[in-house]
Amino acid sequence: MPSDASAVEEFTVDELAARAQMTVRNVRAYAGRGLIAAPRLEGRTGYYTLEHLQRLQLIRQLIDRGYTLAAVEKAVSGAPSAAAGHALDLINILDLPNDVAGAEVLTRDGLAALAGVERNDALINSMEEFGLVEWVDGDRDVVRLLEPVVVRTGAAAVAIGLAPETVIALFPILQSRLREIADAFVSEVSAEIIQPFVDAGLPEDEWPNILQTIESLLPIASQVTLGIFRSQFREAIDTEVGQQLSALSEATKKASEKR
Numbered sequence: 001m002p003s004d005a006s007a008v009e010e011f012t013v014d015e016l017a018a019r020a021q022m023t024v025r026n027v028r029a030y031a032g033r034g035l036i037a038a039p040r041l042e043g044r045t046g047y048y049t050l051e052h053l054q055r056l057q058l059i060r061q062l063i064d065r066g067y068t069l070a071a072v073e074k075a076v077s078g079a080p081s082a083a084a085g086h087a088l089d090l091i092n093i094l095d096l097p098n099d100v101a102g103a104e105v106l107t108r109d110g111l112a113a114l115a116g117v118e119r120n121d122a123l124i125n126s127m128e129e130f131g132l133v134e135w136v137d138g139d140r141d142v143v144r145l146l147e148p149v150v151v152r153t154g155a156a157a158v159a160i161g162l163a164p165e166t167v168i169a170l171f172p173i174l175q176s177r178l179r180e181i182a183d184a185f186v187s188e189v190s191a192e193i194i195q196p197f198v199d200a201g202l203p204e205d206e207w208p209n210i211l212q213t214i215e216s217l218l219p220i221a222s223q224v225t226l227g228i229f230r231s232q233f234r235e236a237i238d239t240e241v242g243q244q245l246s247a248l249s250e251a252t253k254k255a256s257e258k259r
Helices: 013-020 024-032 050-064 070-075 082-099 106-115 121-129 150-157 163-199 204-258
Strands: 040-042 045-047 104-107 134-135 138-145
Touching: 013 024, 024 050, 050 070, 104 106, 104 121, 106 121, 106 150, 106 204, 121 134, 121 163, 138 150, 150 163, 163 204
Parallel strands: none
Antiparallel strands: 040 045, 104 138, 134 138
């Protein structure tokens, strides 16, 4: 550590690896690929800063999310040093709903009991394909709910009478349509809020305001989407009821003519 109390906090490679929850070997490998800057050398000892730590934490987060190392390298190479900390802040905000919901683990029978149906392993396999559940440590009798809110809501739909196969089939439709909405929303937010911030050189004094704005936009986007869906859902029900009444009236008329 530097002797000057006012100097930035520094870490040896062992301390850096421990804080980043990586091996020293991985840290050196990422450094060799140019994913983190060279440390400050004092003799033969290298000293790393918070910026190195944040860059490594971002790399680990991205890899944990399924990005290949090549994709991570493309994403972080050449990015400003402050960008890693900003990206971690955003990831923490976006991860909050899942953290609150918490991981849930159920047996196959317990999962079936949520919907009040007999166990159907084919449906569980379909849920696994859509990323809703995963088997726990290779145990084919225990599953982890990766999207507990979605799974429990789907189970409630089955419990009121929809066929499990129908609910499963609806998921990719909803996912696709909602992804289009999310992409459009994020594109506009990026153009009107993030890009000006980037163009200004990522000024640190503006970052808390940017972060607060994005955090506020999440519930706003959710409420707008829900409000529009409710409106469209009511219209769809009205249309369906009208068609059913029309069909019933036509059937009654034909029955009367046959008498």
